[in-house]
Amino acid sequence: MLLLLATFAGFGSAQAHGWGFALVMLAAMAKAWLIARYYMDMQSAHRAWQLVFDGMILASGAMILVLHFIA
Amino acid sequence: MHRTAGTEKPQPGILTFIAADVANFALFFGYFMVERLRQPALFSRSAGMLDVRLGLLNTVILITSGWLVALAVAAARAGKGAETRRLLSWAIGVGIWFGIVKAVEYGAKIEQGLTPQSDAFFQFYYVFTGVHLLHYLIGLGLLVTSIVRMRRYDERAVQWLEACALFWHMVDLLWLFLFAMLYLQGAS
Numbered sequence: 001m002l003l004l005l006a007t008f009a010g011f012g013s014a015q016a017h018g019w020g021f022a023l024v025m026l027a028a029m030a031k032a033w034l035i036a037r038y039y040m041d042m043q044s045a046h047r048a049w050q051l052v053f054d055g056m057i058l059a060s061g062a063m064i065l066v067l068h069f070i071a
Numbered sequence: 072m073h074r075t076a077g078t079e080k081p082q083p084g085i086l087t088f089i090a091a092d093v094a095n096f097a098l099f100f101g102y103f104m105v106e107r108l109r110q111p112a113l114f115s116r117s118a119g120m121l122d123v124r125l126g127l128l129n130t131v132i133l134i135t136s137g138w139l140v141a142l143a144v145a146a147a148r149a150g151k152g153a154e155t156r157r158l159l160s161w162a163i164g165v166g167i168w169f170g171i172v173k174a175v176e177y178g179a180k181i182e183q184g185l186t187p188q189s190d191a192f193f194q195f196y197y198v199f200t201g202v203h204l205l206h207y208l209i210g211l212g213l214l215v216t217s218i219v220r221m222r223r224y225d226e227r228a229v230q231w232l233e234a235c236a237l238f239w240h241m242v243d244l245l246w247l248f249l250f251a252m253l254y255l256q257g258a259s
Contacts, residue, residue, distance in 0.1 A: 017115075021256055028251040031134075032244050039141045039240045045081045052090050057244075060097040064252055067104035071111040 021068055029061040085234040089241045092206075096245050099202075100252060103195050110191065117192035118256055120185060125176045126254040129169050130246065136166035137243040140214065140236045147232050152224035155232070159218045162239075166211055173204055199249055203242070210239045 036042045036053045043050075107114045139162035147155040180186075180193075187197040213235035220228040 017256070024251050024255045028247045031247050035137065035240055035244050035247075039137050039243070040237055041081050041144075045086070046083075049081065049083075049086055049090075053093075056090065056093050056097060060093075060100055060248060063097070063101055064104055064248070067101075067108060068256065071104075071108050 018069075022065055025061050025065050025068075029057055032057045032061075081237060082230065082234055085237050089237055092241060093245065096248070099199060100248060103199070103252065106191060106195070113190060114192045115256070117185075117190055117196075118253060120180075120183070121196070121254050122176060122179070123254050125172055126250050129172050130250050132165055132169045132172065133243040133246050136162045136169070137240050139165060140239050143217075144233055144236045147221065147224075147229045150224070152221055155221050155224075156218050159214055159221070159232075163211060163214050163218075166207075166214070166239075169207060170204070170211070173200070173207075196253055199253065203245055203249060206238075206242050206245070210235070210242045213238055 033054065036057065040053075042053055139158050143155050143158035143162060146158055185193055187194045217228075217232040217235045220231050
């Protein structure tokens with residue numbers, strides 16, 4: 001339900017820019033994190049795996065956001 | 072049949088594969104965003120030609136299908152073979168619509184003359200969504216094999232299902248970034 005709510009929140013920001021797009025990306029990162037934690041069972045995985053997946057989600061989102069703001 | 076099976080922890084082998092695949096996509100995202108720096112107006116204009124409603128529909132489809140697969144894994148671990156197969160069938164039934172919607176979307180774009188040759192944005196769009204679609208088709212195939220294997224419920228069938236479910240969730244996870252980056256990003 002949280003995933004769907006975050007999806008519809010993102011839809012409201014279609015063609016967003018600046019801080020609007022930052023909210024879209026934060027919602028996408030939150031959804032990705034929830035999927036990794038609860039669908040992919042990362043909450044029961046070794047701490048190192050949690051760091052790998054959390055790190056990739058954070059790094060990908062941050063990279064997209066930083067390059068968006070530079071453009 | 073009521074017994075607990077499976078590992079209840081993601082298997083390191085499949086996690087390594089998935090982490091490598093996600094890292095590849097992260098590089099793709101970086102490449103797209105760097106190219107976008109060169110011509111932000113063109114990327115924004117072309118992104119505006121995508122149908123956000125279809126992208127949203129596909130997001131809902133994948134999230135729902137992923138949820139059903141997560142329920143199927145829980146049922147398998149609880150030893151409920153029949154319920155696992157039923158949930159997997161639903162997950163596939165919902166998941167198939169992603170491919171149908173994508174085909175409709177590709178068809179509409181090509182009809183409008185928007186092909187990979189149109190501009191840099193649409194090159195990225197077709198390559199990224201095409202590679203993702205390939206992952207989706209593999210994931211769908213893996214879910215079908217899981218149903219077949221779950222007909223003979225045992226520890227190995229549950230482990231197979233857990234690995235296939237992880238792959239399916241990766242397809243879901245990658246789409247969330249593609250949807251935000253390709254469909255929802257306007258000019259800054």
